[in-house]
Amino acid sequence: MAFIVAKTDDIAPGQMAAYDIDGEPVAIANVEGRFFAFSNVCTHRACPLYDGLLEGTNLTCSCHGSQFDITTGAVVTGPASMAIKTFVVETVGDELRVQKAGELPAKAETEDELTPIKRILAKVPLFSGLSEESLEALQGFTFRRTFEPHELIVEEGRTANGLYVILSGRVEVIKGLTGSRPQLLATLEPNEPFGELALLGEWKRSASVRAMQETECLGIDRWVFLTFLEREPQIAIKMLQLLAERLAETDERLLERS
Numbered sequence: 379m380a381f382i383v384a385k386t387d388d389i390a391p392g393q394m395a396a397y398d399i400d401g402e403p404v405a406i407a408n409v410e411g412r413f414f415a416f417s418n419v420c421t422h423r424a425c426p427l428y429d430g431l432l433e434g435t436n437l438t439c440s441c442h443g444s445q446f447d448i449t450t451g452a453v454v455t456g457p458a459s460m461a462i463k464t465f466v467v468e469t470v471g472d473e474l475r476v477q478k479a480g481e482l483p484a485k486a487e488t489e490d491e492l493t494p495i496k497r498i499l500a501k502v503p504l505f506s507g508l509s510e511e512s513l514e515a516l517q518g519f520t521f522r523r524t525f526e527p528h529e530l531i532v533e534e535g536r537t538a539n540g541l542y543v544i545l546s547g548r549v550e551v552i553k554g555l556t557g558s559r560p561q562l563l564a565t566l567e568p569n570e571p572f573g574e575l576a577l578l579g580e581w582k583r584s585a586s587v588r589a590m591q592e593t594e595c596l597g598i599d600r601w602v603f604l605t606f607l608e609r610e611p612q613i614a615i616k617m618l619q620l621l622a623e624r625l626a627e628t629d630e631r632l633l634e635r636s
Contacts, residue, residue: 380468380475387472389413394437396428399476404465406474407448409435414448415465415476422458449523451539451599453580460580461539463601466521495520498543498596502571504613512610519602525589532573532587537580540599543571547593555586565590577603 383397389408396405396418403418405428414435418427425441432438436454438445444458451461466477496513499505505516522545525531531542534555546568553561563585566572572587577600607613 380477382473382475384474385472386413386469386474388474392432394428394430394432396426397476404476406467406476407432407437409448413467413469413474415467416446416448416451417463419462420444420458421453421460421462422456427462451601453537459537461537461600464539464599495596498545498569501569502541502543502574504541504571504574504577508610508613515609516598516606519598519606521597521599522594523597524592524594527589527591529589530586531589531593531595532583532585534584534586535582537576537582539576539601540597540603541571541573541577542587542595542597544568545594545596548590549587549593550590551585551587553585555588576600 381399383399383404384395384406389395389406391408391410394405394407396403398404403426404415405418405426406413406415409432416427416437419425420427420439420441422439422442422444425439427437427439427446430438430440432448435447435449436445437448439458442457444456445454446452446458446462447454448462448464451464453459453461468475468477495517496510499513499516499520500508505513508516525547531549534553544566549566549572551563551566551572553563566587573583575581576583577598
């Protein structure tokens, strides 16, 4: 079930408004006609966020200056260290509808639209082996986002809020992008995932990911994923295996340098 919270004309471009959605404080921002919903509580000292400074998709809390990316919930600058929760916003006519975590989107999709998403999710190592029923449930927690050429999807050193799977386009993974000697680690193409470890916690990204061309990604927010994890606890075992593999890779690189 989606919650109808406002009309599109209620929030002018560059402005935000606060709402109580089923007992949860939520803010909605209008960024050049695109609407984003997120928790109205700063993770630093629980100050309201809707009266902060909105610059593009970056929001600065008016209390202590913590800055968040409202598209992903990620912390841009401290003192906050934990990302804020984000929500899916749907525009139906002139209505703004917000999906709470754990709910399926209100918009019905045809089987032709659902099947490719399930196939893509099934190719992600983390979700391989899930039943068709579980994959169908998981796709209800996903969202899509398109990135322009050269747009940063993930920035090294900043916390992130979830996993992405490339639907179309191409990205490059770069270590030290802003430094004097950036290192290209990999290029990723459709059906390849990145950011799996962000589903585990508030860790800083080890490299930047940048779109090489217009790129559409399928995303899964960590807060939503944790809800799904309660239904599919076997995924936790795969998460531990993935973490162990990443630690082993790190040890191997350290040995090569020693």
